[in-house]
Amino acid sequence: MPIDQNSALEALRKVNDPELHRDLVSLGMVKDLVVSAGAVSLQVELTTPACPLKDTIGKDVEAALRAAGATSVKIxxxxxxxxxxxxxxxxxxGVKNIILVGAGKGGVGKSTVAINLAVALSRLGAKVGILDADIYGPSVPILTGITEKPTSKDGKRISPLEAHGLQVMSIGFLxxxxxALIWRGPMATGALMQLLRDVDWGELDYLVLDLPPGTGDIPxxxxxxxxxxxxxxxxxPQDVALADVIRAKLMFDKVSIPVLGLVENMSAFVCPHCQHETAIFDKGGARLAAERMGIRFLGEVPIDLAIRQGGDQGVPICAGAPDSPQARAFFDVARAVAGAVSQQVMKAPRLPVIGQQPRA
Ligand SMILES: Nc1ncnc2c1ncn2[C@@H]1O[C@H](COP(=O)(O)OP(=O)(O)OP(=O)(O)O)[C@@H](O)[C@H]1O
Ligand SMILES: [Mg+2]
Ligand SMILES: [Zn+2]
Structure with missing residues (x-):
């Protein structure tokens, strides 16, 4: 029997999103399905432009439609x-998803991961902001290279600054x-809440929050x-840092913030001269720890001079050298994070966001 609209849709009902474990039709991901004389065209609407499984989904869709008699498939x-x-x-x-970046320990690269995650998500096509939640030791001004002060259009709400395609805000601008260093806990958390409330974030797919070290008031x-x-x-990958991350996981569990996964930063050093790999802080420890904790491993980022320089110069490696292997490591982390967020969102009940059509 030649393929028609109905049999094409039936075929697509059997294709699951590998991460969300539901079929594309019931997820509302199939749009503009047109079947004409064996030729099928459709739009697949992913739940994030940073989808880690786009290729797999594409292959599965094509295979399912061909098995149902399609002579050509255009996605x-x-x-x-x-x-x-x-x-x-x-x-x-207007912010669809708030992503926290944190750990128990200081100096493991939370801010470096946060800024590169934000830039990578933005370059992959999402609308992204970054908020420096480290009231006592803000790093975002340096990491973004922003030196000007934020302004207000209406005298009420603060407009975020812009750098590398991101909406940016830090207490360090204000x-x-x-x-800030002499503020007591309540003042610091008050300032953070004010940055969330009084900044005009507009419509964002992701707002990345760079958390301060330590457990405590802010989370x-x-x-x-x-x-x-x-x-x-x-x-x-080091044991001491890992012990802290396990404590951090327990702390986030206790306050019911879902853990999206674990990134291993300062993984092996790859010599730029001979490509020899040296595991300065050891390697692979975080992957094992993630397995043991039953959380997702989100990828590893090498310890690298260009990553450190990018941070110091206000040009994150994902913006300055997006095609470099170091940036690619962050882009892989960003895709894994976006996938984990989509999964988390589909688990929780959904409500429409202001300014958006409720979805069927
Ligand atoms: N993968 C990396 N390769 C090289 N240097 C790195 C890497 N990640 C972070 N760094 C450097 O390590 C230092 C600490 O990083 P960062 O400020 O991101 O850590 P942090 O966890 O946010 O620290 P804090 O706990 O103080 O907020 C910075 O100088 C940064 O440039
Ligand atoms: Mg930091
Ligand atoms: Zn070498």
């Missing part, structure tokens, strides 16, 4: 980031860092006030 790709459920009165209502405040899609944990 165009679209993306519509789904939103985590938002309660009424929620801060930053107060002298020495001043707890966020858990109580913000519906985060989840937290990306960062660790070096």
């Amino acid at each position: 165009t790709w679209g993306a519509q980031v789904r939103a985590a459920a938002v309660a009424p009165g929620q801060v930053a209502p 107060v002298d860092p020495d001043q 707890l405040t966020l858990a109580q006030n913000v519906k985060a899609a989840g937290v990306v944990l960062v660790s070096t």
Whole structure:
């Protein structure tokens, strides 16, 4: 029997999104299906432009349609980031997903991962912002190279600054860092909530929050006030750092913030001269720890001079040298994070985001 609209749709009902474990039709990912004399064309609308499994989905769609009698298959790709459920009165209502980046330990590269994750998601086609939640030691001004002060269009809300395609905000733009250092806990968390509430974030697919080191007030405040899609944990492969990340995981579990997975930063050093790999802080420890904790391993980022220089110069490697192997490591992490966020969102009940059509 020649393929028609109905049998094509039936065939697509058997193709699962490998990450969301549901079929493309019931997920609302099939658009503009046209069948004419054996030729099938359709748009597949991914749940993130940074989809890690686009190629797999494409192959599965083509195979299913051909098995149902299609003589040719033409797929165009679209993306519509789904939103985590938002309660009424929620801060930053136009932000679909808030992604925290954190760990227990200081200096493991949380801020470096956060900025490159944000830039990578943006370059993959998403609308992205970054918020420096490290009130005491803000790094985002240096990491983005922004030196100007934010302004306000209406005298009420602060407009974020822009760099590398991102909407950017940091307490470091607003107060002298020495001043913030003497704030007590409640003042610091108050300032963070104000940055979420009083900054005009507009419509964003992802807002990345760079968390300060340590456990403590900030994650707890966020858990109580913000519906985060989840937290990306960062660790070096070293035992001490890993012990801290395990503690951090327990802390986020306790406040019911989903853990999206673990990134191994400062993984092996690859010599730029001879490509010899040296495991300075050891290697592979985070992958094992992730397995043991039952969380997703989101990828590894080498310890590398260009990554450090990019940070110091305000041009993250994903913006300055997006085709380099070091940037590619971050792009892989970004895809894995986007996949984990989509999965998290599909698990939780969905509510429409303001300014968006509710989805069938
Ligand atoms: N993969 C890497 N390769 C080389 N240098 C790195 C890498 N990741 C981070 N660094 C460098 O290590 C230092 C600490 O990184 P970063 O500020 O991102 O850590 P952090 O966890 O945010 O620190 P803090 O706990 O103080 O907030 C910085 O100088 C940064 O450039
Ligand atoms: Mg930091
Ligand atoms: Zn060498």
